[in-house]
Amino acid sequence: MALQRPKGTHDYLPEGSPKIQAAFRASSFQTVLQIAQTVLERSGAQFIVTPLFEEMELVKRGVGGSSDIVRKEMFTVFYFGDHGGYVLRPEGTAGVVRAYLENGLKQLPSPLKLWTHGPMFRAENVHQGRYRQFHQVDYEIIGSESALADAEAVALMAQVVETLGLKRARIRLGSVGDQADRQAYSAYLRELFTPHFEQLSDDSRDRLERNPLRILDSKSAGDQALIDELQVRPLLEALGPEAAAHFAEVRGYLDAWGVAYDLDPSIVRGLDYYNRTAWELHHEGVGAKSALGGGGRYDGLAEELGGPATPGLGWAFGIERVLLALEAEGVNLLLAGGPQLYLAALDNENVALAAKLALQVRSQARAEFAYRALKPGQIFREAERRGAVYAGLLGSQEAERGVVTLKHLKSGTQREVLFDDLAEALAEAAVLEQA
Template identity: 70%
Template sequence: MAIQRPKGTQDHLPDGSPKLSLDTQASAFQDVQDTARRVLSRAGAQFVSTPIFEEAELVKRGVGGSTDIVRKEMFTVYYFGDHGGFILRPEGTAGIVRSYLQNGLKQLPSPLKLWTHGPMFRAENVQKGRLRQFHQVDYEVLGSADPLVDAEAISLMVDVVSALGLTGVRVKLGSIGDPADRDAYNAYLRELFGAHVERLSDDSKDRLERNPMRILDSKSAGDQALIAELGVNPMLDFLGDEARAHFQAVQTYLNAWNVTYDIDPSIVRGLDYYRRTAWELHHEGVGAKSALGGGGRYDGLAEQLGGPLVPGIGWAFGIERLLLAMEAEGLDVPASGGPLLYVVALDDQFVGHAATVAMVARQVARAEFAYRAVKPGSAFRDAGRRGAQFVALIGSDEVQGNVLSIKNLTTGVQSTVPTRDLNSFLGDHLEQTGTAAAHGPAVPQENA
């Protein structure tokens, strides 16, 4: 049996592949990334790229030692003896904040908006929408604690998924207050759950002393049944005056911008550096756990990583989960499309000439060529399979006359074009049809 890909990973395939679904379609991933780039760059966000592995200590501080991610789901890479190990990044925020501190990005205009996309890694139980290597779009804003920044971040997340055509999404909005508010809430939870400690899962017994808010995120059915039975008061009931005013200001902005949301008191972020605003974006089409992604304010993270106080807020969504939601709504993405021009030699001695013609044409459009000589009928069939719009045939007469015999496969119109005028011919067509964006030169992509 041939070697298979690792469990919990996916191949991203070219259009037309026999086993293609939207969440494995390479052009669909590109479309999500391009859409995010367009929406976020218009809002002033700049692309940033960080390594896919970081020091283990960064991830432990940045994600939190009490989380399932750190305790159960990290991929650790060891090398050369006694080094403490690197972690394949499970999320993007900690690395971006580390980069901000290490590279002096505080000198840039504030607030600094950054975004990225790329693979993340968690050793999860594999199920629909949950992979061990998955991909995220990530947006972070550093340098401002203004509730206007929070509202804009939420709005931009909605803008990205809306630009992809999704309609069945909903923002669930909450707040976890300030550190003093959270301390009061944790004291309440310790007292409440302490009387029922024997009914808690082993994980939640451990969390009871270290971080009781994490009990509310428990995956244990028994824990969730106990939470429902006790009627646990929400974090929102413990907000101080400043945190409550901040939360109200965020809602005021969202209301003014017609961003729909539901107040969800169950949303918590249990780590010490989280502050105030927290939210999730949900869609029923991605499986039992309907979250596409989420975000929150993390004003204490830079200090946790050894830097100064730097207010921050950010969000991320999983691209695979987003594509599953799009598929559930019957949405598709534009196919990558074929070449505008397919150049074919009718005799072996002219194959090199056909290649040259195609390479020159690439200055204005996507162009391909046949690597061996074929007859006209085969040339037209091959061009059709590739999705080409024009076929240029090169035989002895064309070479002698320094011309190209070109057929438009859409209209059936045939014409003779001087070789030197080919790019003008193609450019005129693109201008007339408005398809320059589809067939133009590839836009350089960021490395991620």
């Protein structure tokens, strides 16, 4: 039996591959990254790369020891004696904040905007939109307590999604308040749920004392039914005056900028270092678990990781989930197909010259060349197969006169272009075609 890719992973294939999946084209994946990069870097974000694996202790502190990720879904890499071990990263924020603290990035202009992308890993059951290796685009802004930073982060996520062409994605916005707000709310939840202890799932019974906010995130249908039955008061209604003022300021900016969102009082974050603004990005096209990503403020995370008090916030979305949403809306993210030029020699003596000219053209246009001499009919068929705009023919007569015969495949028009003018001619033609 032939070897197969691991369950819960994807191959992103080039166009024309016989087994290509509609949502998982390499060109679509690449376009998502290009659009995210353009939007985020125009805002001043700088690119950062962190390791695919981190110390287990970092992930426990950065994600939370009581979370399902730490308790059930981590991929352990290896151990060294008494060392706590390493795990494949399940998300990107903890590694970025660790890099910020470890490498003295506080010395850079503040607030510091960073973005990254790459694979993440979780050992979970595989179904639509949830995989064991998935990819995220991640944005973080470190060093600002301003509500303006929160609003800008939400707006940037909305701008990336809009630029991708998604129409039905919605941002659900909420606030988890300050630490004192959550402590009071946790006491309220313990008092509310304790008489119904036997009705809770095993996970929620465990959470009741340690972290009752996580009950509200339970995946158990029974827990969610109990939450509805008890009419649990949302955390958003229990905010203190400072957190409430901060949230009102965030909403004011978004309203003024025309950034659409739905108010969602049910959003919670179960860890103490999360505070104030929290949001999720949803799309019904990816199934019942409709979240494409989310974000929030984490002013206590740097301290949790052993650094000085440093405000921060950020967001991430799953590329696979965004691609599924795009497919559901029928949005085609394919990059412009083939090369501007497919160049081939008509005889063996000019194969090397054709290659040289193609390399020179690449300074201004995408060009490919044949590795052996071809007949004119073969050149045209191969150029069309590759999706080229022009087929270029180079025979002994052309070589003597220093010209290439160019055929525009769509119109069938043909002309000769001097070697020295080839790159500029193709660049000009590309501009005209896009106009």
